[in-house]
Amino acid sequence: MEENLLKELTDKFSPSGGELSVHATIKRELTGFADRIDSLKNGSLVAIKKGFPGKCSLMLDAHIDEVFAIITGITEEGFLRFFSESIDQKIFPGIIVIVHGRKPIKGIIGIKPAHLVTEEETKKAIEINELFIDCGLDKKDIEEIVTVGDFVSFNSSFSKIGNCYSNKSFDDKLGAYVIIEALKKLKRTSPLVNIISHFSSQEEENFYGAITSTYALKPDFAIAIDVTHAVSPGVSADEAFEIGNGPVIFVGPSVDRVIVNKLIKTAENFNIPFSKEVDIFSGTDAIGIQTVQEGVPVAVVSIPLRYMHTPVETADQSDIENTVNLLTQFIGSIDDSFMEELYGEH
Amino acid sequence: MANIELIEKLSNAFGVSGDEREVRNLIRETIKGYVEGIFVDKIGNLVALKGMEKPGPKIMLNAHMDEVGLIVTKIDEKGFLFFKKIGGLDDRVLLGKRVIVGEKRVKGIIGAKAIHLQQKDERNKTIEYKNLFIDIGAKSKDESEKLCPSGSYVVFDTQFEELSMGKYIGKSFDNRLGCAIVSELLTEEFNFPVIALYTVQEEIGLRGASVGAYNYTPDISVTLEGTISADMPEIKDHLKVSRLGAGPVITIKDRSVITDHQLREKMTSVARKQNIPFQFKQVVAGGTDSSKIQLTKSGVKVLVVAVPARYIHSPVSLFYMEDYENTKKLVREFIKSM
Numbered sequence: 001m002e003e004n005l006l007k008e009l010t011d012k013f014s015p016s017g018g019e020l021s022v023h024a025t026i027k028r029e030l031t032g033f034a035d036r037i038d039s040l041k042n043g044s045l046v047a048i049k050k051g052f053p054g055k056c057s058l059m060l061d062a063h064i065d066e067v068f069a070i071i072t073g074i075t076e077e078g079f080l081r082f083f084s085e086s087i088d089q090k091i092f093p094g095i096i097v098i099v100h101g102r103k104p105i106k107g108i109i110g111i112k113p114a115h116l117v118t119e120e121e122t123k124k125a126i127e128i129n130e131l132f133i134d135c136g137l138d139k140k141d142i143e144e145i146v147t148v149g150d151f152v153s154f155n156s157s158f159s160k161i162g163n164c165y166s167n168k169s170f171d172d173k174l175g176a177y178v179i180i181e182a183l184k185k186l187k188r189t190s191p192l193v194n195i196i197s198h199f200s201s202q203e204e205e206n207f208y209g210a211i212t213s214t215y216a217l218k219p220d221f222a223i224a225i226d227v228t229h230a231v232s233p234g235v236s237a238d239e240a241f242e243i244g245n246g247p248v249i250f251v252g253p254s255v256d257r258v259i260v261n262k263l264i265k266t267a268e269n270f271n272i273p274f275s276k277e278v279d280i281f282s283g284t285d286a287i288g289i290q291t292v293q294e295g296v297p298v299a300v301v302s303i304p305l306r307y308m309h310t311p312v313e314t315a316d317q318s319d320i321e322n323t324v325n326l327l328t329q330f331i332g333s334i335d336d337s338f339m340e341e342l343y344g345e346h
Numbered sequence: 347m348a349n350i351e352l353i354e355k356l357s358n359a360f361g362v363s364g365d366e367r368e369v370r371n372l373i374r375e376t377i378k379g380y381v382e383g384i385f386v387d388k389i390g391n392l393v394a395l396k397g398m399e400k401p402g403p404k405i406m407l408n409a410h411m412d413e414v415g416l417i418v419t420k421i422d423e424k425g426f427l428f429f430k431k432i433g434g435l436d437d438r439v440l441l442g443k444r445v446i447v448g449e450k451r452v453k454g455i456i457g458a459k460a461i462h463l464q465q466k467d468e469r470n471k472t473i474e475y476k477n478l479f480i481d482i483g484a485k486s487k488d489e490s491e492k493l494c495p496s497g498s499y500v501v502f503d504t505q506f507e508e509l510s511m512g513k514y515i516g517k518s519f520d521n522r523l524g525c526a527i528v529s530e531l532l533t534e535e536f537n538f539p540v541i542a543l544y545t546v547q548e549e550i551g552l553r554g555a556s557v558g559a560y561n562y563t564p565d566i567s568v569t570l571e572g573t574i575s576a577d578m579p580e581i582k583d584h585l586k587v588s589r590l591g592a593g594p595v596i597t598i599k600d601r602s603v604i605t606d607h608q609l610r611e612k613m614t615s616v617a618r619k620q621n622i623p624f625q626f627k628q629v630v631a632g633g634t635d636s637s638k639i640q641l642t643k644s645g646v647k648v649l650v651v652a653v654p655a656r657y658i659h660s661p662v663s664l665f666y667m668e669d670y671e672n673t674k675k676l677v678r679e680f681i682k683s684m
Contacts, residue, residue, distance in 0.1 A: 079579050088461040090473070091442035094661040096504075096515070106507075108515055108664060110657030112576045114434040115631045116585065122436055125470045132579050134656065134664060136513030157444060161453050162483020232457045233426050233479045239463060244485060283462075306481065308460035310442040314481060 001317055003165075005029060006177050010167040011156040013100060015068035018151065019043040019201040019209075022064050022173070026180065026199055033183045034197065043201030044209045046217060049183060050194050056339060057194040059219035059296075060182070060327065061210055061285045062175025062226065063203030066168065067309050069152040071099065071133075078142045080107065080133040082152055086204055089128040091310050096155040097133060101146035106155065107133035154311035163317055164243070164306075170313035172203065174303050174320060175225035182327040192334050193220070200285055207288025214292040221259060221297045221342060223330075224286040225323065227315070228277060230304035241304040243316035246273030247323040248302040250282045254290060256297035258342045263299055266330045272322050277302065297342065301326065348670055349530055352376060353514070356522035357506040360446065362415030362499040363432050363547045366390060369411040369522070373529055373544055380532045381542070390546040391558040396532060398539045398562075405681055406541040406564035406646070407531060408555070409524030409571070410548030410635055413517065414659050416500035418447065418480070421491055425484035427454070429475070429500060433549030437475045439660040445480060448498030454482040502661040512667040513590075519665050520658040521548070524570035527653070527674045536681050545635055552602070555635030559642040566609065566684075567648045568677055569636040572665065573597075573627065575654035585629055588654040590666050593623030594673035597650035602633030603640060606647040613649060613680050622676045627652070651677055 005025075014021045023045045027037050034047035045064070051057075069084035080099065093111045098104050109131055133152065135142055154168040179197050186195070196219050201209030203226075214222070228248050229240040241248050249263050267274040281287055286298040303323050306314040361369035370392050374384055381394040392411070398404075414433030421427055427447065431437075442458040456478055459468075480500065484490040506516035528542050541562045545554030559567065573595050574587040588595040596613065597605055617624045627650075636648040653673045655665040 075579055077577075077579070086461070088441075088458065088464070088469070090438065090469075091458050093436075093441075094439035094443060094502075094657070096662055106509055106515075108509070108657065108662045110578065110660060110662070110664065111436065111439065112578065112581060113574050113657065114436040114659045115574055116576060116581075116587070116629070117436055122438060123472050125472055126438060127470070130580055134578070136510040136515075136664060136666075141511070159444070159453055160483075161455060161481065162489075163485060164481075164483035166455060166483075229460055229463060231424075232459075232481065233422065234457075234459050234477065235463055307442065307455070307458050308462065310458050310460075312442050312444060312455040312458070314455060314457075314483070316483075 001321065002181065006165060007158040009173040009177055010169045011158060013098065013153040014064055014066055015151045015153065016065040016202045016205045017043065019064050026176065029180050030183060033187055040213055040216065042209050042212045044213045045199040046213065047197040048194060051192055052190040054194045056220040057196050059196040059198050059217060059222035060179045061198045061200055061222055061224045061289065062179050063172045063200040063209065063285055064176050065202055065204050067204055071146060071148050071150045071152065073148060074139060074142060076139060078138040080146060082133060083128060087309055090125045092131050093126060095311060098153050098155055099133060099135065099146055100151045100153065103145060105135055105145055107135040109133055157311060161314060164314045165317060166312050166314040168311045168313065170305055170315055171227045171308050174227055174315055178225050178320065178323045178327060181324045185328045186331060189332060191331050195331065203285050207285050210285035210288040211292055214289045214296060219296060222289045223299045223301060224284040226284040226300065226302050227305035227308065228302035229308060230306045232306050241275050243304050244318055245275055246319060247326050248275045248277045248304060250300035250302065251276050251278045252280055254281050255286065255299050259297060259299040262338055263301065263330055266333055267326055270329045272326050348667055349526065352529060353526045354506040356525050357516035357518055360501050361411055361413055362501060363412040363549045365499045366411040366546045373525060376529050377532050387557065387561060389554060389557060391554045392544040393562060394532065394542040395562065396540040397536060400537060400539050402538045403565035403684060404539045404541060406543055406559060406567040407528045408543035408545060408567060408569050408635055408639065409528045410521045410545045410554065411525055412547055412549050413501065414549050418494055418496050418498040418500065420496055421487050423487050425486050425490035427480040427482065427490060427494060429480060431475055434659055437472050440475060440478055441473060443661050444503035445500050446503045447480060447482060447500050448494040450493055452482050452493045453503065454480040457481045504662050509664065513664055514667060515662050515664050517661060519655040519663045520572040523572035523653045523655065523665060523670060527570045527677065530674055531678060534678065538681065538684055548635055552633060552635050552638045555638035559639045559646060563642050564646055567636060567639045567646050569634050569648065569650045571634060571650060571652035572655045572658060573652035574631060574658060575656045578656060587629045587631060588625055588627060590654050590656060591669065592625045593669060594676045595625055595627050595652040595654050597627045599630055600627065600632050600634060601630060602637035603648060605649050609647055609649050616680050616683050617676055620679050622672050624676060
C-alpha cells in the first residue's frame, strides 16, 4: 500500500466543481507511467497510456470530487450557517470542519451541552438549518475571510484502523488511487488497447464530468471504479458487502455482459476474491458514460466502504489491493478474442 | 501567561470517570516541585499540600480530573464494540466520531449508516447510543477482545489546538481547564495554607468530592470548573448560562449548591477593585463538587468559579484564553486578599 499517496489524495479538498486541487498529485504520480496527461476544461484529468496496436481504447474512470457543504449565511455574532444535500445532518454535531474562504479556516459544529437538553429534544435530530459553524471569530473578522457560497469540507483525519484505512472522501479517491497503482504496475507492459485513465469531476452532481469527458475522449469501452456500501451493524448483507472479501463486480442490465464476464473470469483465473452486486443501476459514472453519443459498453468494479459520505469512511486494505490486482490482470489479459466478442455483441 | 503546554497535555489526556490515572500522573509530575506533600486517597483523589504550617484559614482549590466518555459493554461476532455512556452525553454528538479505546489506546470510529441507505424517517431521528457501535477495523470477536476487552474506557480522539485569535478547541475542557488553573496557582506563593484537591468521578455524581476533603478539611473551598457557555444561535438570551469573553463565571446557585454569600461578595469586590471582568452563572444548571465538599464534617464555605466553554460534553469544545487568564487571576487575587 502507498499510504502516503492515499493520504494525500484524500486529505486534499476537492468538492464537486473544485477538482483541480488534486490534479497536481495525480499528474506527479503518473508522470512516467502515461504518454499524455491533461487537465480537461470540465475539471476532469485524463492520462493516456498508448497500447499496441492500440486500435481501441479502454477508459478507467474514478471520480475525484467529494461531498461538501456550502455557507448560506453569517449571523450577527459571526457564526456560519450552512447546507448540504449529500451529507447526513446527524453527523455534523461535534465535528471539526474547514471553511474554504479566502483562506481555509477551521471551525467546529457545536450543539448546546447535554445539561440544557430535554429528554424529548434528544430524540429528534437537529436539522441542518439550525446548525452552525463556530470559527471563534466575530462577524467583522469572519467576513474578511468567508462569504456566502464558500465551500465547507470535513477536517481530514487519515488513519489506520486495524486492517482498514479511514478518512474523508474515500468516495471516490479510493478509485483514483486504484487506477494510479494499476497504471504503475502496467509500466513495463504494452496492453493491446490504449488505456484512458479518467479522473472525473462532478460525479456527485449527476456525472457531469464523465458525460462530457466521454464525448471528448471517445473510449470504446469503460470501467468505472467506485465504492459500494459495506456491512456494519444496522447495514445487513442484503444491501451491502462484507469487507475483506475483495472487490465487487456489478451485474445487471446497465452494464455490459462481455466485460463483466471477463472481469469475473479474470478474478477466478488469478484467485482474486470478489463478490457480485446484482442490481439495475450502479449509481456510478458508468451510468453517465454508457449513453454518450452512440453509446459505450461499461462495467463497474467497486470497493466496499463503510460509513459513506461521512468524515470516517472506512475501507479494508486487502480490498483496495485486490481491486488494483483485478484491474491490472484484466488489462493484461485483454486479447483479440475478447475484443472480437465485445464487438460481436454490438 | 497561561501554561498552554500544560492545558494541551491535560486536554489530550485520557481520563474518563473511573480511569483518571493518566490525568493524575500528569498532574503529579506537574506540581511535585511546588508542594510539600502529595498523596492519593483511597478512591483515587489526588491531594497536594502547600504551606500547611502557615497561620490563617486553610483554602482548598479543587477541580475534577475526569471527563465524560464511553465504556465498552460487549463485542459482537464480527468484532464491533457496543458501549454505554459515562456522564451526561447527548446521543446526537456520537455519530461518525473518532475515538480512542482502552489501555492499548486503540483507534476506532463510531460508525454511521450511509445517507443512501437511510429511510426517510431515519434522517430526522436520533440514533440512540444503544444502536451505535465502535469499529476498530478488527475482523473477529477474538481480535477485538484482545485489543479492547469489555470494560475498556473510550474517549473522543480530539487534539487540542488554537482555532483563531486566542480561541482554543479540544476535548475535556470540563474540567481539565480547572485542573490547569489549580496546578498553575500551586506554582505561586501564598500567605495561607493551600490544599489542592483533584477529584475523581465527578461526572457520575460527584463521587470523589464526597470524601476528598475528609483527610484535610479546609475552611474555604474554591471549585474551579470549565462551565457551560451557550452563547450560540438558537438559544434564548436568558438561557445562555454564560458568555465567552465575559470573564470568569461565578456561581450563585447551580443544581447542587448555593455558594457562600459573604465569600462571593468578597470575590466580586476583589474583581471590581482589580478590574477583572466577571459574570454570574445565569441558569441553575449543572452540579459541582462544591456541594459535596460543603458537607464535609461540620461544613465548609464554598465558592465556584469557572472558565466559560462552548459545547462541553461533546467531542470538541471551545474556550477563550482571556477568560482562562482572568479566572486564574481572580482566584489568585482573591486568595491574596484574604
